[in-house]
Every structure is written in C-alpha cells, then in structure tokens.
Amino acid sequence: xxxxxxxxxxxxxxxxxxxxxxxxxxxxxxxxxxxxxxxxxxxxxxxxxxxxxxxxxxxxxxxxxxxxxxxxxxxxxxxxxxxxxxxxxxxxxxxxxxxxxxxxxxxxxxxxxxxxxxxxxxxxxxxxxxxxxxxxxxxxxxxxxxxxxxxxxxxxxxxxxxxxxxxxxxxxxxxxxxxxxxxxxxxxxxxxxxxxxxxxx
Ligand code: AMP
Numbered sequence: 001x002x003x004x005x006x007x008x009x010x011x012x013x014x015x016x017x018x019x020x021x022x023x024x025x026x027x028x029x030x031x032x033x034x035x036x037x038x039x040x041x042x043x044x045x046x047x048x049x050x051x052x053x054x055x056x057x058x059x060x061x062x063x064x065x066x067x068x069x070x071x072x073x074x075x076x077x078x079x080x081x082x083x084x085x086x087x088x089x090x091x092x093x094x095x096x097x098x099x100x101x102x103x104x105x106x107x108x109x110x111x112x113x114x115x116x117x118x119x120x121x122x123x124x125x126x127x128x129x130x131x132x133x134x135x136x137x138x139x140x141x142x143x144x145x146x147x148x149x150x151x152x153x154x155x156x157x158x159x160x161x162x163x164x165x166x167x168x169x170x171x172x173x174x175x176x177x178x179x180x181x182x183x184x185x186x187x188x189x190x191x192x193x194x195x196x197x198x199x200x201x
Contacts, residue, residue: 002069004190011065041155046076074163095171098182113142
C-alpha cells in the first residue's frame with residue numbers, strides 16, 4: 001500500500017521498520033540495539049526511533065512530502081514528532097488508519113513472503129507464487145520476515161493495542177484521522193486512500 005501511495009503522489013516513503021531492518025543488516029549501532037526487540041515483536045525504545053527520524057528528516061528528499069509508515073507507534077513518538085515538525089515548519093495533513101480485525105491480519109502477516117531481490121510481496125493464502133517459495137517476477141527465492149511468525153505477531157498485536165492505539169486517539173483530537181477499511185482487495189483499499197487524500201485541503 002505504501003508503495004502505491006508514494007508512487008502516485010511522488011512523495012518519500014519513510015518506514016521506520018525498513019530503516020531498522022537495514023540497520024540490523026548493516027550491523028550498525030542502532031541495528032545492534034534494535035534487533036532483539038524486533039525479533040521478539042517488541043517496540044524499539046522511543047529514543048532510538050527519535051534519532052533515526054531526526055536524521056531522516058534532515059535529508060533533502062523530504063522536501064516534497066513524505067509518508068510515514070509504522071511511525072509514530074507510541075504517544076511519546078507522536079508528541080516528539082510534533083515538536084520536530086514544528087521546528088522544521090512542517091505539519092501532518094492526515095493520519096490514515098487502516099482498519100482490520102486481528103484474526104484477518106494474522107493470516108496476512110504469517111502468510112507473507114517477500115522477494116528481497118525485486119521487492120514483490122506474496123501471501124501463501126491468497127497470492128501464492130506459482131512455484132512454492134520462488135518469485136514469479138524474477139525467479140529469486142522468497143523469504144519470510146523473522147518477526148512474521150505467530151509468536152512475535154502476538155506480541156506485536158499486544159504492543160499495537162497497548163501503545164499504538166492511543167496514538168490514533170491523540171491525532172483524533174486534531175481531527176486529522178482518516179479511517180480506511182483495509183479488509184478488502186488492495187486496489188479497493190488504495191481507492192479509499194485516494195479518496196481520503198483527494199479530499200484534503
Ligand atoms: P514494521 O516493519 O513497521 O512492522 O516494524 C517491524 C518492527 O520494527 C516492529 O515490530 C518494532 O520492533 C520495530 N519498529 C518499527 N517502527 C517502530 C517504531 N516507530 N517504534 C518502535 N518500534 C518500531
């Protein structure tokens with residue numbers, strides 16, 4: 001979904017999850033600190049997220065707009081983002097809340113398979129590759145994220161309900177939360193997102 005949005009509106013995709021996974025791969029200081037939390041499905045401490053966001057926002061490509069994905073995940077991060085954006089003279093136009101039941105999400109996440117070579121995403125339940133664990137597009141082997149297993153996902157969902165749902169309430173008070181039904185085909189979800197974005201002033 002993020003890729004569809006950022007391509008359509010020519011804005012930058014800022015996923016703290018992607019940034020952290022890259023840091024883990026490169027064994028940077030941030031990566032080494034974050035990896036245990038991530039593998040268990042726990043949230044990475046707010047101070048680490050603050051540092052990577054400040055660094056990312058200082059880069060030139062952020063000027064034309066951006067889509068945060070998986071951030072802010074706690075009320076502390078949301079308040080921190082407010083003050084960072086204020087200093088930069090920027091503001092959030094909308095918060096897109098993709099609604100889906102935990103049980104449906106469970107299947108989507110545990111069934112997810114990723115091609116690291118071309119980025120194509122599959123799901124063994126509803127978008128299986130023609131040959132098991134092989135990318136239809138480029139023939140590379142498919143992988144599964146370390147935290148896309150049932151145990152980590154249970155922890156991730158608990159973290160979501162405990163720490164991230166309050167973020168929706170926080171932004172709700174500013175009147176910028178836009179609810180989208182994510183339990184439908186991806187093109188339908190994208191249509192709803194486009195309606196939301198089209199309706200922004
Ligand atoms: P994601 O790719 O967004 O599902 O994130 C994968 C994992 O990275 C999460 O389960 C957390 O461990 C960590 N993570 C990503 N973004 C954040 C964030 N904004 N705050 C805390 N932890 C995060």
